[in-house]
Amino acid sequence: MTARLDPRTKLYMILVVSAVVMMSATTPFLWAVRILMTIVPIVLLITEKHYASAFRFLILYTSALVINFTCLSEQSEGFLMAFLVGYCSIIVQFMPAMITAWYVVRTTKIDEFVSAMQKMHFPDGITISLAVVMRFFPTIKEEYLAIRDAMKMRGIVLGEGNIARMVEFRMIPLLFSCVNIGDELSAAAITRGLGGKVKRTSVEILKLGIQDYLLITLFTSVLLIFVVFKYFR
Numbered sequence: 001m002t003a004r005l006d007p008r009t010k011l012y013m014i015l016v017v018s019a020v021v022m023m024s025a026t027t028p029f030l031w032a033v034r035i036l037m038t039i040v041p042i043v044l045l046i047t048e049k050h051y052a053s054a055f056r057f058l059i060l061y062t063s064a065l066v067i068n069f070t071c072l073s074e075q076s077e078g079f080l081m082a083f084l085v086g087y088c089s090i091i092v093q094f095m096p097a098m099i100t101a102w103y104v105v106r107t108t109k110i111d112e113f114v115s116a117m118q119k120m121h122f123p124d125g126i127t128i129s130l131a132v133v134m135r136f137f138p139t140i141k142e143e144y145l146a147i148r149d150a151m152k153m154r155g156i157v158l159g160e161g162n163i164a165r166m167v168e169f170r171m172i173p174l175l176f177s178c179v180n181i182g183d184e185l186s187a188a189a190i191t192r193g194l195g196g197k198v199k200r201t202s203v204e205i206l207k208l209g210i211q212d213y214l215l216i217t218l219f220t221s222v223l224l225i226f227v228v229f230k231y232f233r
Helices: 007-021 028-047 051-074 079-107 110-119 124-153 163-191 210-231
Strands: none
Touching: 007 028, 007 079, 007 110, 007 210, 028 051, 028 079, 028 210, 051 079, 079 124, 110 124, 124 163
């Protein structure tokens, strides 16, 4: 079953998760709260049928948690162990925000996003910029996959171990594609009436549902619990 969330709820999720990841968890209870908060966007990805992304995020986050807590409890020494602990700590710290942002980008239509920004009375400059960015990265991924397939057809795989050939045959075409894609997305935004003097209408009817209120309540509770138990106890 697909959970159709309002874009305003998704933006609020990003705001709360970004605030929480900036505060470190210092007790087992706060770690449990952070893990619960991270599981929510993974479950939402599953409901949207993005099974591969949800599985990869779950495996990466779980592995980082296990390695981080295991190495810290054993108090292991050495450069390699210190590097591994530091790397896993960064993943554990910032992965919740990455997962939530990925979920929002992959499941939000541009029309819905623009309509939500207009309902919240954001300036057109911010709305257009964010709309272009949201469409930019998925387009870049598609372009990179197309370049990779073209190189495979020519028998060029990862530059055949040569970094210079890798840059020449993969990165340079991708950079030129980025420039063209940015121009095309900007032109498409203007064509759709973004930034015009007349108020733009939308066929998307946005309305907060029960699932939106439940998630807003849940994430608000997570933020309040984190702040109270970290700074007032």
